[in-house]
Amino acid sequence: MAKSAVRIKDIAAKANVSVGTVDRVLHNRGRVSEDVRQKVLLMMQELDYEPNMIARALGSNRTYELAVLQPDHTLDPYWQAPWNGLEKAARELKQYGVHVTIHSYNLTEVDSFLKQAEAATLSQPDGILIAPLFYRESLAFFERWQQQGIPYVLFNTYIAELQSLSYVGQDSYQSGFLAGKLVHFGQSQPGTFVIAHIAEDIANSVHISQKERGFRDYFAQLAPAPDGPPPPPFNIISIDLPQPTDPAFARQLNRLLDDEHTHLKGIFVSTSKAYEIAPYLQANHREDIRLVGYDLLEKNIHFLNENVIDFLINQNPKKQGYWGISALADLLVFKKKVPALKYLPLDIITKENLQYYVDK
Amino acid sequence: MAKSAVRIKDIAAKANVSVGTVDRVLHNRGRVSEDVRQKVLLMMQELDYEPNMIARALGSNRTYELAVLQPDHTLDPYWQAPWNGLEKAARELKQYGVHVTIHSYNLTEVDSFLKQAEAATLSQPDGILIAPLFYRESLAFFERWQQQGIPYVLFNTYIAELQSLSYVGQDSYQSGFLAGKLVHFGQSQPGTFVIAHIAEDIANSVHISQKERGFRDYFAQLAPAPDGPPPPPFNIISIDLPQPTDPAFARQLNRLLDDEHTHLKGIFVSTSKAYEIAPYLQANHREDIRLVGYDLLEKNIHFLNENVIDFLINQNPKKQGYWGISALADLLVFKKKVPALKYLPLDIITKENLQYYVDK
């Protein structure tokens, strides 16, 4: 027995009022006496009324303007995927009156961010989705949005922020922890594991340092096997590399690879740029050194297929965009509760299961 | 500029006909002169008309009855997940007039399947989703459904079948291949890898033998590294185990574990029953033997957390149910093209990323 179709009309009849009255209590628009209100509320409960969202979308001709702030996907390949996710969500929600405008900023220029954020704010949207790569500058806008009563969702980059509706993205700490497992797995001889940061301002980048903490914690918790032998002494070091175009990049990397008594077992690249390290391993025939990185960029995929990169951790960038928009839509059009935190899966990608994760 | 809202009314006006006429050509119901038809078609193209599915669902009060044939989820824990997926899809599509009825059969009794399949057929549904675990018996029903013009979708168990609308599920061959990678990864010493079938009628089960083929092919393709050293000689054997309650189960397993010169490196369990093998490894402190299996059952998760199971391959059973129903809905209510094959991702699950895949 599918509890089929209890309509506003039904509860109106049962409560001896008109549909207009029911509608008023349903959306507490006021202008209805308290006793009638209670009666209607009761009837709604009794009949277990569920609004027909389809009819609602059709009837109320209202539209919802959503503004998105994210780095320009034509300047950095990583941001293509979130962009695809946004577009997909936009397409699906179009019929519900949802319209999304993407404000792209240049991820290397603060001014660009400020300008776009300003534009987004002035457009008076009904909701905002933001990848807050500029920490400090974002905070000021959060304040403004909150005062204006505009709900906003953070994605991709976590900022501890109590006022935002939700954060959609990855758990950086756990992804570092997982990376530890992946570089270590199956290696029992003592040696060194490296976490490599490429051209990152670590001090100003919360999620990078969380990744490092997770990575180190993985090896730390390896210790206390109660009955087994103690784990071999692993040496965990982190290196900061400059831009790959900088000659110092090759110099530092080669020094690391050439140092015989380091016993280098694996490298974890804390960003999506594992493909910058891979050529050096390949050139020196050091495919035995485990290499783990992030994201299914074309260049990463290339080295995964060449067995130079062993694992990629997929942060599900497309879904980040998709669910970010969905969260806003859930709040605004479907009036659903939105969880404050939505961690996306950390997919482990190898050559053998890659095909299922690349966007066709 | 969002190409906002071109309605039937608009194209009717532009073509100097009534909405009724437009509707007739839209659904080619005939009864419209060819020249008018062409003109309307042209206008539709020019205006890039997209039907408003929401209004359509509301206007046409038609409902769609979907029948599902799958093993009883109260008798086998694996089937809980697909069931959840079905329910989720049903909930989302309810407002579009989609109603799904689940016909559960006992996966150990052919008669039960026949009875439920008969019932489903007689209910004259608008579409059928079936997990065809009984190969031969399913074929007869396919024939009937095809003759009755009822679209049907296969899920979970692949059967080469040209008439079905779609197959939604995993790629068994590739999952065996992946399992090969996972048991082998990081192990360079020669030794033996085992693929274990637990209480399976392999001859009658296509996907189990596909898994085995994939598994063996993984090791076969390891060979020809053009410049590197030849791969170590791996020995791949398969064993058929009886029901775990059968004393022969323990006997065979212990014989395998005790045989010193087998140099057993890893075991791949071809079904979701890795948890039946795990206790033996644990009891004998043979956690060094790699163990890989399928699916996030509670018992498997337990041994994953205990480091006895190293990897689980997630076949995404919940999504199988979800996308199975979605495929039917896409065809029937949204009139969309449905791909003949939808392979779900083969997620690699470890202790460290498990949390993101368990159904909360």
Added chain:
DNA sequence: TTGTACGCGTTATCAA
């Protein structure tokens, strides 16, 4: 062969 008018469940306006 074509056009008209009503209904789907909801919202929103306006008069009572």
Added chain:
DNA sequence: TTGATAACGCGTACAA
């Protein structure tokens, strides 16, 4: 504080 009633875009009898 209430109740009619016209939209919303589409499907569909039924009339012409």
